[in-house]
Amino acid sequence: MRVATASEMRVIDRQAVEKFGIPSIVLMENAGVAVFKCIRRILTDIKAKRICIFAGKGNNGGDAFVAARHLFNHDAKVKVFVFGDISTMSTDAKTNFDIIINMGIDVLVVSHQRDWDRVRLSVTFADCLIDGLVGTGFKGELSPDLATAVEVMNSSAKALVAVDIPSGVEADTGQIGKFCVQAGYTVTFGLPKPGLLLYPGAACTGELIVADIGIPTELLQSPAIRQNYITANFIKRIMPIRKPNAHKGDCGRVFIVAGSPGLTGAAALAAQGALRSGAGLVTLGIARSLHDLMEVKLTEVMTRPLPDIDGTIDTNAVDPIIEFAKKCDVLAIGPGLGSRQHTQHAVREIIHCAECPLVIDADGLNSLAGHVDVLNQLQALAVLTPHPGEMARLTGIAIAEIERDRLAVARQAAKCWEQIVVLKGCPTVIAFPDGEIFFNTTGNCGMATGGTGDILTGMIAGLIAQGMSSHDAAIAGVYLHGAAGDIISKDGLSGRIASDLLTVIPNAILGITGLN
Numbered sequence: 001m002r003v004a005t006a007s008e009m010r011v012i013d014r015q016a017v018e019k020f021g022i023p024s025i026v027l028m029e030n031a032g033v034a035v036f037k038c039i040r041r042i043l044t045d046i047k048a049k050r051i052c053i054f055a056g057k058g059n060n061g062g063d064a065f066v067a068a069r070h071l072f073n074h075d076a077k078v079k080v081f082v083f084g085d086i087s088t089m090s091t092d093a094k095t096n097f098d099i100i101i102n103m104g105i106d107v108l109v110v111s112h113q114r115d116w117d118r119v120r121l122s123v124t125f126a127d128c129l130i131d132g133l134v135g136t137g138f139k140g141e142l143s144p145d146l147a148t149a150v151e152v153m154n155s156s157a158k159a160l161v162a163v164d165i166p167s168g169v170e171a172d173t174g175q176i177g178k179f180c181v182q183a184g185y186t187v188t189f190g191l192p193k194p195g196l197l198l199y200p201g202a203a204c205t206g207e208l209i210v211a212d213i214g215i216p217t218e219l220l221q222s223p224a225i226r227q228n229y230i231t232a233n234f235i236k237r238i239m240p241i242r243k244p245n246a247h248k249g250d251c252g253r254v255f256i257v258a259g260s261p262g263l264t265g266a267a268a269l270a271a272q273g274a275l276r277s278g279a280g281l282v283t284l285g286i287a288r289s290l291h292d293l294m295e296v297k298l299t300e301v302m303t304r305p306l307p308d309i310d311g312t313i314d315t316n317a318v319d320p321i322i323e324f325a326k327k328c329d330v331l332a333i334g335p336g337l338g339s340r341q342h343t344q345h346a347v348r349e350i351i352h353c354a355e356c357p358l359v360i361d362a363d364g365l366n367s368l369a370g371h372v373d374v375l376n377q378l379q380a381l382a383v384l385t386p387h388p389g390e391m392a393r394l395t396g397i398a399i400a401e402i403e404r405d406r407l408a409v410a411r412q413a414a415k416c417w418e419q420i421v422v423l424k425g426c427p428t429v430i431a432f433p434d435g436e437i438f439f440n441t442t443g444n445c446g447m448a449t450g451g452t453g454d455i456l457t458g459m460i461a462g463l464i465a466q467g468m469s470s471h472d473a474a475i476a477g478v479y480l481h482g483a484a485g486d487i488i489s490k491d492g493l494s495g496r497i498a499s500d501l502l503t504v505i506p507n508a509i510l511g512i513t514g515l516n
Contacts, residue, residue, distance in 0.1 A: 032066020334364020
């Protein structure tokens, strides 16, 4: 499913009107009906239920006015509180405002301090609230009156439905100001907006309902929209299908270069992640002085000793790694390699010379800090998997700034470096060099523990080895990794460890795609 920015959604709406001849007031009608249906689902029987509607002067308020009409027609007790100068209402909103006035629906334009007593009293006895204050054009901070309205709604402990987007959430970034509606449900129209998927806005969204309001499919699936929402059906379409007579050589060869003293667990988790994702043969390249340890630690993973200095690979390991990588389908490098200068120099040489697809994580990425120009000189496409701290080191952008606009940072980095960027976090954002973005929709806070990222590295590499493009493997790896996290979360979020994921990765693949 596509994900539309505020400006893209405005273009879609305009094209629906101008190109297809759909009157804008018809779109507003359909939007309001979608909100009405959501409330009917929440309350089951809406007859005699008390519903308070908070509406602004724009189209978001117009959608709420439509919902008010339909609720009223189904015998709900509706009160509408309007904020802003009604003389400047949008045309369609004013039409629907006039209709509810003519119908005798209880409407109060909140303009005096004394009006707030009535608002608060009505909310106290309400069964459900509707937030139609501001829409996707909002940025910055809410006006004092709107901020007060938000406070009243949030403190009510009532079922709260947001129209298109919770008031106070920026549609493109998910950033919020001091005041923001904490919705239990958000009915968004046509397509999801990035701010509903990116935190902190996602935490204000509640259950997300994407409503069809009659916009032609041609517009909603336009290739001009460069953001996407990953679904299980999409993953099912792109996953490799294992032949009945397949042998281990058919399922791909993965070479992982990882580990150093104190960080051998990262190497082991990455290697096992590759196996659990379905790779046929996985070899771990490890410093020679750690080799015997890894021989004991790992059973199914093959190991390859590499020249080292005090347990960390050095430039003498470059040629052996490059030569062995030629026999493999993918090279993953970085988990637990350490930050010694000779190791970082070796990593830069390896990724510069490697001819097979790459997955670069952790200390592999840290080796590129101050040397990101290397990424524009690679012979093969790389998937980079930074968390915000690693992205900060690579870009020089503060972590807080990265988190403020994850979409833009990931997109710009992928374009600049001409590589695939998997910016890990909540949610993980996958960016391609051509500007295409994918939002992950799986995973949970129980995965916030050391080692889960190493498993993701192995999973993406394992999928590439099985014949998936690096693009598809990045998407599927992230989604399945999160799905595995969702499986283990059923037994609780706290106290989960990374290795818990390993045993359920095959279940995640089977459960989502129906494939073993």
